[in-house]
Amino acid sequence: MAIDTAGLTSDDLKTEEMVINMGPQHPATHGVLRLLLTLDGEYVTHVEPVIGHLHRAQEWQGQNRTWFQYQALIDRVDYLSGMFTSWALSRAAETIDECHVPERAEYMRVIVAEMNRITSHLLWLGTYLIDLGAMFGFPFYPFREREKLLDLFEAIAGQRMMFNYIRIGGVQREAPFGWFAKLKAFTEEFPDRIDEYEAIVTQNPIFLKRTKGVGILKKSVAMDYGVTGPCIRASGINMDLRRFKPYSVYPKLKFEVPVIEGDGDTWARYMCRIQEMRQSNEIIKQCLDQITGGWPEELAERRKSCNSCGKEDCANCGGDLKIMAKKQNAGLRVKAGEAFAAVESPRGTLGCYVISNGSDKAFRFKWRNPSFCNLSVLHELLVGHPIADIMAIFGSIDVILPDVDR
Amino acid sequence: MTSSTITREIPKPGINFQLYELGKFIRLSLTWLTIIFGAVWIASWLVGVLLPAAIEQFMQGDNAHFIGNVLRALTPIVSVMVFIPINAMFMVLCERRALALFTVRKGPNRVGPDGYLQTAADAVKLLFKEDITPHGADAIMFTLAPIIFFAPSIFGALPLLAAVTADHPLYSFVNLPTGIFYVLAMSSIPVVGLVMGSWASNNKYSLVGGLRSAAQAVSYEIPLVLSIITVCFMAGSLDVVQIARQQAGGLLNWNVFGGGALTHANLGSITSIVAALIMSLSCVILFCMYLIAACAEVNRIPFDLPEAESELVSGYNTEYSGIKFAIFFLAEFTNLFIVSTVATVMFLGCGAAPLPILDEVMVGTVTSLLAWAQNNLGANFGQLGWLINSLINPTTFVAALWVILKVYSLVVFAILVRGTLPRFRIDQLMDFGWKRLIPLSLILLIAITFLKELV
């Protein structure tokens, strides 16, 4: 193992260094990350992340499976935000295919994606507090709300985590009756819940001590490493693809991108995510009001007049009131060409680079995973911190290991 | 384009759910406490009263008397031995259920009626697990460590028994004139076991955990001992029974509220009143300080750095499994119980009720019940009537009830803290110990010593 000790200061009092292997079986590495740490006492002098324990050859599988088959697999790339991986792939394929996605489908995509952003951030909040040592207490509160959203996901997509809901050309199916009302009720009460979390966490003196001024990510370093998402917004760079390079129906929605000016420490990253949850909640509320065609109950009522004809020129079934623009079957093909499409996932810019040759399989897939890029900055953040801060910092950049390893 | 309605109701945990679970939690606690103290009570009665009496009855001579006395002398040990494992089982279950209550869950509710036997099942599982000594470990030290960690908590607690039973004849001989010093001395031994175990396990995480634990124990022992010494100054004694006795007679006589400073203050003199007020305030601070230091002493969140699960993978007991791990586990909860008992004895008036009238009423009720039983039932049993009478000593019974209430309130408080706070970092912990707690405890020691004279 090459451990570079050349840059260290040496004086007579220097103690012997200890190499410690954190992970892949470690309760706080969020999966199977392995960190080779060199410690001087309790302080980290060198760190080498070793990844790949969860490598499932997602790109290879993409090239050896048809588009239709692969759609079902990509939720596993990032299991906490499966909607976004599906969305990135769909956007890439639709860009190549010059396929127009109906507006109603785009609204549905935004709704489920923002719901997914909330669930992802909620899970992060719970696990982050576990990283900080609040072992059994508070972490379960976020799961209470997450559970409600997962139930809604189950109702609309049939699955709680691996949705396969956003498809190339639209979304899988219409929301069931009553779904919108349940979601609306959730959005009404959710801000109070966030207030509840903030009341417990944000002003907690031990929490502040553990997070303020810890793991400072400077703007220049972040830009050098290609960090995106809440991490870079906490460092003061306003880069959110929903506003930066708007896609889908985001230009029609009113929301703010939370940017925390300041040090870019772990506390800023925490605040950024908390505020993002509030904004996502606002987005869902607006979508519920604005969605083209209205709620499914109303739409079904209107479709009684045309007997759900499904014709393209029908005022109730066609055009932007559809939810799917492409036929979903094993013969799903995408024109030849190449595209790079990105969406703003809870962890940052989730990009999908696709080369298609017009057959039923893609020629080359390349995922640009936010966790992968954000994790590469980890060693810059850890060196010089005590061992206890490793988890506080690592947790704050919100890495999902399947997203890193694919 | 098919649409279906959601049939499944999304559950809404509300206040009713919480109240329901709280009721179940209280029921569980009462059941378990009855089991624990019933067992201890019966065991000590058997060993301390029934067996000696039977021996003296059926064997004649000095020998019988000697054996009877040996059995009586064994009573405290037997009651502790019976008490510790059952109590640890209850505390683990109580902790899990209480944390579940705080976090809108249900907790263990499958094994036995409503999960009552969950920890008993866990204990059986731990007993049958393979006992692994890792490669490269120092086997002797590795085996010795849990014992050294656990033994002091048995022997250290003995002098407290005299205090919590209100000097019951069967327990009064375990009382020492320097009782509280003995308890403190014993309670500082377990850290040796931790360091030993962590060094012997041949594991770097354990090593870091053990060293952290040594540093933490050294730092937090000082404010802990200083706060106890302050109480000893106030009481003018090291004898736990005497300290407990002095606090009888109502809430204001408890050491946490100044140990009688307010009641003894000379109402004619302003100095005396002001001194009494400041003293009671200082004592409240002192009590909080004791709680913090005790939390650190027994490695509870937010001071659980030696076993920090998310950093050090349980620190010193990473490599332990089976019965050795069970002993560590047992000792941890027993230590928590002991520091709570020390707090009760030293600060919270031991067996004294908050209002003296309550004590009188309760003792009176129990005495009259006993008298009734003696008159109506005792007659039927003839000679054994006195044995039944010896089941309950009214003073001890009432004192023990209050002690149980106070100690378990402190335990639940510790669980609540665990359910709320994140963990400190080691340097912050050291800063807090050396720069805040130790100076504060020294200031309080001097202040209270002077104020006591002024009252």
Added chain:
Amino acid sequence: MTDEAKPQPTPSPAPAKAEPTPLEIGRYGKILQANGIASKRLPDSCGVETVEIDAKDLQKAAKTLRDNQEVKLNLLNCLAGVDNLETFDSVYHLWSYENTNEFVMKVSIPKTQVAEGKLPDVPSLVPIWNAANWHERESYDLVGINYVGHPYMRRILNPWDWEGHPLRRDYKQPVDALNDKNPHSMR
């Protein structure tokens, strides 16, 4: 799945790359040209200017575009190695943190120029962006492109003792070779 069962998936032809008539030089191409870097424009990949440049010019081109005050392409968003049947491509997606500019650079190494048993050499971009570090390691691991000047060129996703580069068109899984020897194998 029958597709899996084939030991070697039949490669499909790559999308047509070279157009018969050379395309007009674009905005970013002009900036590169002004700094003395030759580039060949390829068909836009879905509206984003795409050029192919020489391996030797890569570092200079990247530095130029990053430091250029007009376009400020300071985010190396994605780096993909592609086995394009006749060539090995290394594709760079450059974005900016300050504006919405996008640009795609490709370095193509024809397979004929790569000696037997050697890996194609492409200069590393780690001196310019640290972001390139892990992406280049991944590209080396999966496609087998050697990035010259990379500080720590070793496998990242596969185990360190893995043989071969799985995303190559001629890659044969080790397990396939084992099964070939077994007459009863179903694969």
